[in-house]
Amino acid sequence: MDERITSLEVRVGGIEDGIKAIVHKLDSRDEMPWGVLIGTAGFVVTLIGSIGGLAFAPLSAGISDVKAGIAKFEARSDSYMKREDIEAQVNGVRNAVKEQMDIAKERRNDLQAKTDDRIARSEKDVASIQAQIVPRAEHAEQWAGQRARDAELQRQVDELRRATGDVATPRDTIQRLQRQVDDLEKTRLKAQADGK
Numbered sequence: 445m446d447e448r449i450t451s452l453e454v455r456v457g458g459i460e461d462g463i464k465a466i467v468h469k470l471d472s473r474d475e476m477p478w479g480v481l482i483g484t485a486g487f488v489v490t491l492i493g494s495i496g497g498l499a500f501a502p503l504s505a506g507i508s509d510v511k512a513g514i515a516k517f518e519a520r521s522d523s524y525m526k527r528e529d530i531e532a533q534v535n536g537v538r539n540a541v542k543e544q545m546d547i548a549k550e551r552r553n554d555l556q557a558k559t560d561d562r563i564a565r566s567e568k569d570v571a572s573i574q575a576q577i578v579p580r581a582e583h584a585e586q587w588a589g590q591r592a593r594d595a596e597l598q599r600q601v602d603e604l605r606r607a608t609g610d611v612a613t614p615r616d617t618i619q620r621l622q623r624q625v626d627d628l629e630k631t632r633l634k635a636q637a638d639g640k
Contacts, residue, residue, distance in 0.1 A: 491559065491562075495552075495555045495556075495559065498551060498555060499548060499551060499552045499555065500548075502544050502545075502547050502548040502551065503544065503545070503548055505544060506540070506541045506544035506545065506548075509537065509540055509541065509544070510537055510541055513533065513536075513537040516533075517530070517533060
């Protein structure tokens with residue numbers, strides 16, 4: 445007998461665990477997907493950092509060239525140079541820096557176009573996902589309709605009970621008698637309380 449009771453308790457415990465797991469799953473559906481949002485934010489930060497690194501790499505190379513040109517110029521300044529030679533060197537460095545800047549601008553523009561395209565695709569994906577989500581108002585409307593149908597069914601059941609009121613089932617008779625006993629008990633307790 446004890447084994448049967450123990451077996452029954454284990455089964456009931458398994459059913460309770462299953463119900464708890466289902467409730468947990470239903471509760472977790474309404475939570476905000478923070479993991480996805482944080483992952484996306486991390487990706488965007490990494491992408492922006494990469495773009496910045498790629499955009500400034502040519503600039504640092506151009507600055508290094510300018511510094512090298514200045515160092516050469518300072519080394520040669522000990523000896524006499526013609527003004528035209530100095531201007532030619534400065535113009536050469538300016539042109540090299542300008543070329544590097546133009547290349548950096550082109551790379552930045554290319555990366556910006558790619559980034560804009562990715563953002564547009566992401567926004568399009570988000571919009572399509574949002575279009576598939578059923579709004580809460582629509583759920584509330586469906587629930588209200590279901591409640592109305594339930595109320596109508598209950599009304600029909602009540603009408604049938606009233607129509608068949610003379611035909612009492614044993615259950616109805618027992619419930620009616622139990623209510624009468626409860627009412628009598630309440631009346632007796634109230635009379636005792638008033639008498640004391």
